[in-house]
Amino acid sequence: MTESILRARDLVIGYETPLTQALNFHVGPGEILVVLGESGCGKSTLLSTLSGITRPLSGEILLGEKCLSGVPIHRRNIGLVFQDPLLFPHLSLLDNIGYSLRAQGKTKKEARERAAELLEWVGLSDVTGNKTWELSGGQAGRVALARAIAANPAVLLLDEPYSALDKTTRMRLLTDVKDLITRAGIPTIHVTHDSGEAELLATRTLTW
Numbered sequence: 656m657t658e659s660i661l662r663a664r665d666l667v668i669g670y671e672t673p674l675t676q677a678l679n680f681h682v683g684p685g686e687i688l689v690v691l692g693e694s695g696c697g698k699s700t701l702l703s704t705l706s707g708i709t710r711p712l713s714g715e716i717l718l719g720e721k722c723l724s725g726v727p728i729h730r731r732n733i734g735l736v737f738q739d740p741l742l743f744p745h746l747s748l749l750d751n752i753g754y755s756l757r758a759q760g761k762t763k764k765e766a767r768e769r770a771a772e773l774l775e776w777v778g779l780s781d782v783t784g785n786k787t788w789e790l791s792g793g794q795a796g797r798v799a800l801a802r803a804i805a806a807n808p809a810v811l812l813l814d815e816p817y818s819a820l821d822k823t824t825r826m827r828l829l830t831d832v833k834d835l836i837t838r839a840g841i842p843t844i845h846v847t848h849d850s851g852e853a854e855l856l857a858t859r860t861l862t863w
Contacts, residue, residue, distance in 0.1 A: 659684045659719065661705070661810045661842055666714035668697055668704045673712055675701075680861055682810070682842040687833065689853040690846040692863035698846035702812045705844070706733050718809055734808035734841075736816040740799035742787040748774065748798055749783065755806040766805075773801040777835065792820045793828045800832060804839060811836065813845040822851075829855055 665677040674697030682688040690698050703709040705716060707728040716723045723731055742751050750757075752773055753766030761769070774780050777797040782790065790798065796817050803811060813832075817825045833856050836843050845856055853860050 659809055659840075659842055661844075662715075662717045663705075664715040664717065666704070666716060667712040668700050668709070669712050670700075670709075675863065677714060678861075682844055682859075684842055685837050685840045686858040687836060687843045687845055687856050688859050688861060689857035690844060690861045690863065691848070691850060691853045692846075693848055696863045698848075698863070699814055702735065702814050702844065702846060705810075706735050706812060707731050732806075732809040733812060734803035734806065734810070735812045735814065736796075736799050736803045737814050738816060738818055740795040740816070742790075742795060742798060742802075744787050746787075748779075748785060748787070751787065751798060752802045752805050754802065759806060769805060770801070773805055774798075777801045778831070793817070793824055796820070796828060797831075800835070804841070808841065811841045811843040813843060815845075815847055818847075826851065826855060832856075 660681055660683045662681040663678050665679060667673050667677050668675055680688060690701060692698050700709060704711050707723065707726065749767045749770040752770035756766040756769055757763065771783065774783055777800060779794060779797055782794060787795065799816065817828055820828065829852060847853060
């Protein structure tokens with residue numbers, strides 16, 4: 656499954672000046688690579704660079720054998736979950752999850768059917784009719800994860816998505832997320848400043 660392996664080769668990230676030395680790493684199907692470092696060290700910039708939001712200063716990002724240099728965000732097939740779930744308050748939960756599928760040309764019926772499957776997959780089939788503002792922080796985080804997975808991304812990037820939750824809730828949710836990602840077989844990079852999160856989630860850890 657080399658087509659599902661994300662690689663960084665001599666990757667230098669930053670804006671005008673480098674935030675890191677050259678980075679070399681890879682992540683494959685079902686693996687969770689945790690990037691562990693203090694706030695401000697460039698973890699979010701790494702994800703922004705991998706997803707195509709920010710250009711690297713040098714080096715390569717490859718998905719399988721394909722170099723992603725110059726490939727726009729919407730063609731990288733990379734899912735990104737931010738610190739804030741960023742759910743659309745005017746859309747139902749099913750339409751939030753199915754948003755990317757609609758953008759890909761799926762019918763509303765097809766998108767909602769897939770979204771219903773994913774709501775059940777993340778253990779939220781009992782809140783299908785809820786509004787986004789009626790969800791707990793943990794529930795909103797699960798919906799955001801389901802939305803990121805809906806379009807079958809080749810890689811999943813998690814930017815400390817549950818950092819606003821209390822530690823007990825966050826660790827319980829991350830245990831479930833690890834199980835979901837492992838079952839889905841999606842290569843995943845998770846950034847955090849919390850060594851406990853790293854120990855819980857990581858197949859491998861990259862420490863800055």
